[in-house]
Amino acid sequence: MVAIVSASLTQFGKRRESLFDLAKESSLPILRSFRDDIDFVVVSNSYSGEFNGVSGLNNLVTTYLSLDYVPSIRVDNTSGSGGSSVLVAKSLLDSGIARSVLVIGVEKMSTLKTRDVTSVISSLLPPRERSVGISVPSLASLMAKIYMEKYGAKREAIAQVAVKNHRNGAKNPYAHIRKEVSLDDVLSSTVVADPLTQFEFCPISDGSASILMVRDQDALSFTSKPVYIKGVAMGSDSSHITDRENLLEMRSVRIAGEKARRMSGVTRFDFAELHDMATILEIVEGEALGLLREGEGWKYYMEGETDIDGEIPINTSGGLNSKGHPIGASGVAQLVESFLQVRGEAGDRQVKNARVGLSLSMAGFGNSATVTIVGDEP
């Protein structure tokens, strides 16, 4: 297997810097120590063409970082690009093509107005569904209604996801939104897709995150505290979301979780980073991954069991909801948080005795999902 030996990220938010400068900012701390050890670069990015008028991003980034002679590719899987890039990096290491891979997740979205960003993101929907006005927020709205009706879940429990994630984000110096919100704030803010409100969706952010991955047998020559990738797997589901029999099932998430668990042999987790593009998704994903009991996930939020000091802390980083969601960077940033947690370096967000964690990087509305399981032992 493989290990993460260094990790870094930029402040997320509305940034003045270019796409290139963001990539540089997140990777520079890694390059300072390990520049000469890097022999492959995977750039996780989806929309450099649409948002920044740039193509061939991977080669431009390696040149910008003075890594001209290091082979590189761009891996795209929309919001799930980060997890997919980790999967590819692991494969390159396993196959012997590379002995170390720098994964740089980066996206700069604030170049466009909100309406135009939404239009770009909607281009991932199948033409058929796009033409009838389906959007990712409208699907989240539908999911929330079905979930509440099926399980008798309380509206407050869903809003509580945002309260918890904003609280965590306020403790994360790299988060986009560093302000706590109350349950009342969430419930009374502007409705985006009934019943979900503004605070329950991730903001539009710029940002970058980088990790250095090596083969596990080499890890200790890079750092005395490697974080090992114990399992990584991908699942897929139809892009025709209206064709899915059960919107709550999240097949791609479940399959990716099952495969990654089998690969790792891990059965219980000290923390998890999930894809909370909308609050309801965090709950349904937690259930699909077996972190929360099916149909009862919402209760964990009422009882504080997903808080940093709870039974299963979720999104200690603030999640997409508060940390922000620069598309190509998000999945990599989840691994940065996992790296910090396992090494005991997460500051105010530190989970006690965090040894094993899970992260879920998801594309579309569960069109694709990658689960990565990390721990302090190989």
Place this chain on the structure above:
Amino acid sequence: MVAIVSASLTQFGKRRESLFDLAKESSLPILRSFRDDIDFVVVSNSYSGEFNGVSGLNNLVTTYLSLDYVPSIRVDNTSGSGGSSVLVAKSLLDSGIARSVLVIGVEKMSTLKTRDVTSVISSLLPPRERSVGISVPSLASLMAKIYMEKYGAKREAIAQVAVKNHRNGAKNPYAHIRKEVSLDDVLSSTVVADPLTQFEFCPISDGSASILMVRDQDALSFTSKPVYIKGVAMGSDSSHITDRENLLEMRSVRIAGEKARRMSGVTRFDFAELHDMATILEIVEGEALGLLREGEGWKYYMEGETDIDGEIPINTSGGLNSKGHPIGASGVAQLVESFLQVRGEAGDRQVKNARVGLSLSMAGFGNSATVTIVGDEP
């Protein structure tokens, strides 16, 4: 190592069909035989956002092909996406993440006018070089001048690349341009970038190519005539082309070739598919790869030694020059040609006793290069 067990491509050219229908057309012959065996899809594509207003292409394609539950990613490396995708597919197989990978290369460029296509492609140049008006054709022009001066090469020899490639393309039912041209036609056609003329650059094409890759130990259960990938490697160079000491060196190509040769143990080749975006590139690449003697590559063309029945046949498919260059599809299409040649199924273009071949998939102006070596034995 790994093997190609099935391969297919669409007619290249200006096509009415959508991006999705092109992907379907090239992969359908493979799906008909092996649908249930496919457990990963790599989509090689660079510009679905810019040309087609589509993101999340890999998931949309798997849904379109009724492969909803098959994990997928998009791999981008501009013109070199195809080679990069083959490298990633090999890694996924080596690492055990997949037991079979369908690589679909696809691009639909004719949605935009020529001027807009050129503008999109130019977005791969570093902002610094883009701003002073450098373009890929202008670099080819410079390369041709330097080459002619340094080696005393004849202008006719460079033009002869186009004559030979059009002759080969005329024999390829899938080629965009199926019309022979004479040396005089080439020399007297419109000058695009002095001294190079219109016939010496690839056209703007739509098209798709697909290959199915499996581990070599599984190959014979798919076909009695697998084509084995004996080596695949990537090299890189600066995107700041004006920083390169010697424009003729093509460092990325040389390094990729050396690494792939070492991996494969192969020293001589029966045919090669090169990245002839401009005629001069085919000659300089052939030298960088050791297929043609340095400084004497042009002479091979004067003497017909790169013809189908020559000493080292190059671009039997017609190459980018005549077959066309749908960005994400080109590198995969090279492997389709190699597959046909090694299996003895290349029809009028068949090289006698073709057992081992090389293909070069290149990004930018040698910013990145992937060399794949195939043969009839593992």
